[in-house]
Amino acid sequence: MSTRAPSPGVAPGAGDAFPAGTAVPLVVRTVPLEPVPDDASSAPLVDLLPRDGALTWLRGGDGLVGWGTAAVVSTAGADRFRDAEEWWAATTARAVVRDEVGVHGSGLVAFGSFAFADEPGTSTLVVPRVVVGQRGRQRWLTTIGHDSIGMPGLRVADEPAAPDGLRFDRGAVDEDAWRAVVADAVARIEGGELDKVVLARDVVARTDAPLDVRWPLRRLVEAYPTCWTFHVDGLFGATPEMLVRRERGLVTSRVLAGTISRTGDEVRDAGLAGELARSSKDLEEHEYAVRSVADALEPHCSSMNVPESPFVLHLPNVMHLATDVTGVVPDDVDHATSTSLGLAASLHPSAAVGGTPTPVATRLIAEIEGMDRGRYAGPVGWMDAAGDGEWGIALRSAQVVPEGDGSVVRLFAGCGIVAGSDPDAELAESQAKLQPVRQALGHR
C-alpha cells in the first residue's frame, strides 16, 4: 500500500510524498450552494470540471464531481479492499469535518476504483481537494485540505477539445480468436466444468494529443442519463449496473445479466424486449447473477427483498434483464465489513462479471481470456466517512494512459456465456456494449 498527500496550498493534483501512516489531519468543510433553478439554466456539474485531476460520479444531473488531491492511496492484491478500507478508517478518524449540509455525499468523501482481479492491477482511493455535489435541486461544495482552505469560486470550465487523430485498432485478442475463446468456454460449460463465465475483450483507440477525458464524459452524461458516468484515475465510462449503494443502513444493488441489442425501431425493440423477458437462456444467466448478489448480501442484512422476476432495462444501445435487490443492514453489525466498500468487496466479482461458480469462473477468465482487465469490471464509485456510498461495476468503460505525445484508450466489453451461447451473437453483443464509449470519443 502506498499513500501520499500534498502539502497545503499546492496546485490540485501536485503532491509531496508523505510516508505511509503520517497523521496529517484533513480539514473538511461543506457549505450549501444556490439551489438548482427549475429552468435548467445552471450548468451541469460535469461542466465545472477542470482538465486535470477530474473525478466524476454522475447520474441524471445528480452526483459528485471533484478535483485536486488531498490524499490518495494505492492498494493491490487479494487484500486491496481491506487495505483501502483500513486507510480510509484511519484518514476519517483524524479528519476535522464541518458539514453544514448533511446529505448523502456531503462531508468527507473519497472516490475509488478497484482492480477486477487479485493479480495483476492496482486500485485507488482518492480524496479530492474540492467536491461539488447535487441531489435534486440541492447543491453543495466541500473543500478538503491539511489546513483550512478558502472556498474556491466555481465557474464553467473551458470547452474540452475533441480527440485529435482518433483511430481504432484491435485489442489483445482479435475477433476470430475471441469467438474461439467463447466456443471453448461453451464446450467447458456443456462438459460440466461450470455454469456461467463472463468473457471480455478490448479494442484500442489512439490519439495524437493527450485525450481530454472531459470530452467523452460530457457526451456520456448527455447520452446515458440513467447510467452512472464515472471517471477515476483514467478509468471512465457510463455503467448501468450498481453493485451496491448504502445510505443509512438501506442497501440496494441493481443486477444486470441477459442482453439484447436495440435496433432503433421502437416497435421492433418492444418485440425484442418481450423476447428477452421470455428467453430461457437469458433468464438462466440472469438468475445466476441475482443469486450471487443475494447470497453475498444476506449475511450483512437483517431483511432483504429479492424480486422473483426481472424487468427489462432500456438503454440507448442495448436492453438488459434487471433486478433491484434491496436489504437493511442493522446498526450493530461489524462496521468494517458492512461499509459500502466492505459490501462491494463481498459482492465482487458477482456472476454478472465473473461467473458461476465464482472461483472456477475467475480461474477460467485468467486462463483463456487473454487480456488484463485492469480496473474494468471492478467496483468504481465513492464513499463517505460513515461508510455510506455507491459502488458501480466499471462497465461500458475505457482506461486512458499516456503514450508518446498522445493517449492510448483501451475500451472494454464482456458477455455472459452459458450453455448454448453462440460466439457470433456474443461478438455482436460485445460490439453493442462498446458503442457508448466509442460514440463518446466521437466515433459514430
Ligand SMILES: C=C(O[C@@H]1C=C(C(=O)O)C=C[C@H]1O)C(=O)O
Ligand atoms: C460484462 C458486461 O456486462 C455485463 C454482462 C451482461 C450480459 O452478459 O448480458 C449484462 C450486463 C452486465 O452485467 C460489459 O458490459 O462489459
